[in-house]
Amino acid sequence: MSPNGQAFLSNPDLPEGLTRFPQARVAPPASTHKTIYVSGTACVRPDGTWEGVTDNADGTRTLDIRKQTAAVLANVDAIIKGASGGRGGVHNVIDAVVYILDMESQYAGMNEEWNKVFADRASAPARATIGVRELPDPRMLVEVKAVAVVEF
Template sequence: MSDAIHADAAPKAVGSYPHARRVGNTLYLSGIGPRSPADNTIPGNEYFADGRLRKYDIEAQTHAVFANVRAVLDASGACWDDLVDVTVYLTDMTRDFKAYNAIWAEHFPDAASAPCRTTLGITALPTPIAIELKCVAQLKD
């Protein structure tokens, strides 16, 4: 049996799926992006008058995505230390990895206790975001 989790403090999902699903003591988070829970805007994005993305701020988006992951963990009864595996999707690995990696190190300063991590460079995400995280946590009994 599994339990779907919806976090009021996280942005709404962009599709028909829960923020997370708990199966036993394992928590699977859906892909979490940096959109603002308050108004669905994307921190650091600037647009041309015609609506095309002009530029983005990976640092602002990285801080926002970490805050959104934390909100889903909190709503699930989990905490930061429960994360065991994180998959990171970056739309521009060459440009953004160094800044992202520095912010990761702020959240996980001890590599020995940090979750496992895989970082992938991809061409696009479903909305004009530059980063998304897919996480798995192991809840304590």
């Protein structure tokens, strides 16, 4: 194991991309709990499809913040489940950073989907939402980075 914990890759057989990072990193445990650090996650599914992205006949794209946010949170859930051997999921997230392109037009829609997953403040993780100029792919409206704690 690497000194910074165990890497989790959704599909370890895929070739490395332009940047090097796993979908999550499981920190070495000091107790029966492990901390899982989830890398910035988008709405792209493991099969390469993009939720909330519609390619139009004229060559433009229609992007949906609600569908993308729901897909991002589902992807975070799947990553945590995979990294924890099914012991945890999105509800184990203790801290998250949400990056969106336009706070004025996208924050409310992102928050609506967030609130479907986290029903109240008592169960929701700590969170920061940051408006950014751009994200790594033009199909992305939202990206989430998270930290989860799971009992092993």
